Amino acid sequence: MKRLTRYLALLFALALVLVAQVRDPLPVPDLPGYQTLKCDFHMHTVFSDGQVWPPLRVLEAWRDGLDAIAITDHIDYQPHKEHVQGDPGSSYALARSTAEQLGILLVPAFEVARGDIHFNVLFVRDFSAFRGLDQQAALRLARQQDAFVFWNHPGWRRPKAEWLPIVDEYYREQLFQGMELVNGTTFYPEAFPWVEEKKLTVVCNTDVHGLTAWEYPNRTRSITLAFVKARTLESLKEALRARRTVAWQADNLWGAEGYLTQLFREAVKVEGSPVPARPGATLSVRLRNQSALPFSVQVQPKDGWLRGVRPVKLAGEMVTALPIAVSKDAPQGTHSVDLELEVSNCHTGPGRHLVVKLPLRIIIGK
Numbered sequence: 001m002k003r004l005t006r007y008l009a010l011l012f013a014l015a016l017v018l019v020a021q022v023r024d025p026l027p028v029p030d031l032p033g034y035q036t037l038k039c040d041f042h043m044h045t046v047f048s049d050g051q052v053w054p055p056l057r058v059l060e061a062w063r064d065g066l067d068a069i070a071i072t073d074h075i076d077y078q079p080h081k082e083h084v085q086g087d088p089g090s091s092y093a094l095a096r097s098t099a100e101q102l103g104i105l106l107v108p109a110f111e112v113a114r115g116d117i118h119f120n121v122l123f124v125r126d127f128s129a130f131r132g133l134d135q136q137a138a139l140r141l142a143r144q145q146d147a148f149v150f151w152n153h154p155g156w157r158r159p160k161a162e163w164l165p166i167v168d169e170y171y172r173e174q175l176f177q178g179m180e181l182v183n184g185t186t187f188y189p190e191a192f193p194w195v196e197e198k199k200l201t202v203v204c205n206t207d208v209h210g211l212t213a214w215e216y217p218n219r220t221r222s223i224t225l226a227f228v229k230a231r232t233l234e235s236l237k238e239a240l241r242a243r244r245t246v247a248w249q250a251d252n253l254w255g256a257e258g259y260l261t262q263l264f265r266e267a268v269k270v271e272g273s274p275v276p277a278r279p280g281a282t283l284s285v286r287l288r289n290q291s292a293l294p295f296s297v298q299v300q301p302k303d304g305w306l307r308g309v310r311p312v313k314l315a316g317e318m319v320t321a322l323p324i325a326v327s328k329d330a331p332q333g334t335h336s337v338d339l340e341l342e343v344s345n346c347h348t349g350p351g352r353h354l355v356v357k358l359p360l361r362i363i364i365g366k
Helices: 002-018 054-063 088-102 135-144 165-172 189-197 233-241 257-267
Strands: 035-040 068-070 105-107 109-114 117-122 148-151 178-183 201-205 222-228 245-249 252-255 268-271 275-277 282-289 295-299 306-308 312-314 318-326 333-349 352-364
Touching (some): 035 233, 054 088, 088 109, 105 233, 117 135, 117 165, 135 148, 178 189, 178 245, 201 233, 201 245, 201 252, 245 257, 252 257, 257 268, 257 333, 257 352, 268 352, 275 282, 295 306, 295 318, 312 318
Parallel strands (some): 035 068, 068 105, 148 178, 178 201, 252 333, 275 352
Antiparallel strands (some): 117 148, 201 222, 222 245, 245 252, 268 282, 282 318, 295 312, 295 333, 306 318
């Protein structure tokens, strides 16, 4: 046992070296009246089928610019138990002090399975009370403990996501409130309609088992954006129950139109207004994306003297020129216009993309 402990300590020390000790600020704007927390509510350690020691998950989250995490080791599956003594509550206990030191909100949590149907239970009050319970009993107890529960990877091991009879039974019993619309790099399009039909909170998580830097390099980590009233666990739980979330994975975002609109407006600003232009020419509108969120925009066709030229990607923390063609009959003078932009990587519902208006002042000269 001592030899194993020394081995685990060595692995942890090596991981500390491998994980860069520089935090990526990963800027995402706050919304009016809310703070934006970057979260990951699905990850594993050696206390279930993961490959890392619990405090490393906190260090990775800090490095990646996150604000809140949940280590969700399986309560009913511990393949390393011969070598690692403990249970899902051990992950939380071991990671808690590191989270407090680094200012990361650590949610006590676990995952419970029934075949290929899995749920994550967040804000657990008493881990020991769940020992030996089947999934339905565990979810009923979670409700008694005022936990927040979401359905994991609804299309896992299936050709497509299905609203299964057992899931419907749990839903009618109000045993879960959210759904993992994006798990890792997998988006479940068949599940997207259920978000509004069933009034489920959208979450997006890594479900990471190995080193996060290897599985999600270069800001590709799957993240849930939660809009909270205060930076506390209670406020985070309230935001999840109120469905104030957006899913973000690499180049795509999924969520309610209102939250996506506010994120875009807070992140993207016009530089150099008013913009000078001439009739029959192409002007360049400089757009500064102050956030790490990417936005793929295209000016929508409208009757008038301005026309979009081509789609443009507004990369995170960059200034990008948006080309706009000015017709030959454009009236001279200073004009205030609202450009209508389709943001094709912001998904507000099945087959629907975000459309926003960008206020712009243009001076048309000779």
